[in-house]
Amino acid sequence: MSLKKGKTIGLAAIIAIAAPLSLPFTVSGEVFELNSLSSLYEGVSFDHDMHIEATEDNCTVCHHHTAGTPPEEPDCVRCHRNSGEADSPKCSDCHVAEPFSAANLDRQYNTPNLYHTAKPGLKAVYHLNCLGCHQETGGPTGCQDCHTMTDKGEKFYNTGHYAPKEKPGGQSSGHH
Amino acid sequence: MKKIDRRNFIKGSLAGGLTAAATGKAKNASAAGGTFGGYPDSMGVLVDLTKCIGCRTCEAACNKEQGLPEPDRPFDDYSVFDEHRHGGLPRRTTEGAYTVVNKYEVEGREHPLFRKFQCNHCNEPACLTSCFVNAYTKTPEGAVIYNPKVCVGCRTCMIACPFYVPAYSYSSPINPVVKKCIMCYDTRLQFGRPPACVEACPQGVMTFGKRKDLIDLAHETIENKPDKYVDHVYGEKEVGGTSWMYISDVPFEEIGFDTHLGPDPILNYVKDFLAIVPMVLCIWPALFTGFHLLATRKNANKDDSNKA
Structure with missing residues (x-):
């Protein structure tokens, strides 16, 4: 009983902390505002056109198999060779915003024959996908190169207005 | 007579x-x-060291969740990675920080490797067995917790721990006690939720789940990319198994892990x-x-x- 209650409280807390659960993409031209998760940081303005150019129209660099381009990862090819284009290629359609919610954990533990058992959450895949590539291709890699820290973030990281008083040298800086 | x-x-x-x-x-x-071998359904965390970028968000999350004192420096100050203790040893856990991230420059690796350090929550904890006032408990959920009200501050557990995890509240002259990560048992784990650091990580470095499932996942991950990963799940066998386990692309001995601990619990x-x-x-x-x-x-x- 108490476990169930705890789970509910936990879920409520996660929802309360997380940003508004509206559509993850606010399409404006071909620049997406990735802001569904913004909390400690502002959202990211993502120039889709520029990335299409940078990847030379190879959607699979970012989209696995979901955009119609066949996957290249040998591990994915095993099952997804002929998967074709998905109804929606959006990251958030498969990678949930709250991977640690009681419902999602329950689904993970209790779905028989679930192959993608440790599917990373939306925040993780954004960072893994973008940052992983940026590190290799020389794109921006500092936290604040892509999104500015919010007031809540400054409080969380004890920085900016909330930096420890006595000991100087606490200027926030971007990170690789 | x-x-x-x-x-x-x-x-x-x-x-x-x-x-x-x-x-x-x-x-x-x-x-x-x-x-003993651990509780069958205990939870655990699998850390994929290849993914960590050293952003220290886990440290900040731990600080807030556990209500720890304000840090000496902001959590987005990355000069702390150059801090070393006596003998050139990297940072370790303290009474005010139950987890720290350390940086390792590895020869031949394009980027430095970052490693999060906290209590590994052993299946058969040496701290628990060494404690003569029975302050420690290994919960069925997997956490090694302790009762600070019982702790007499003898620091035997600090010596017993093979990972040098428990820290000591040296700042408290009246009632110094041992301080360490409790896997967020009080606020999260006992309700089925992962520790705060796991949830805060922007890179999904840590996977939370049943320990036995995580062992399978770890081996599967290594099997799928044998060229990338070292074929070793640190914590699966070490000192009788730990709830926190690690996979890496660099041999563990090169990044500060003790690989000579053996499979036997310290007990x-x-x-x-x-x-x-x-x-x-x-x-x-x-x-x-x-x-x-x-x-x-x-x-x-x-x-x-x-x-x-």
């Missing part, structure tokens, strides 16, 4: 000693034969010896009092007869 029969006394004491020795030995055998190294202690305490006083009486009785009798 009945005189002590020397022969009967020796016979009796020898028989008693042998019985005690035999029972002691039997106890040892059964204990060594079956180790096994002292169990045999400790089993003898009660035997010694019970038999030796009786035995040597007996010897003493035998050795002095004669003189006492002699004195008595001289007087008579």
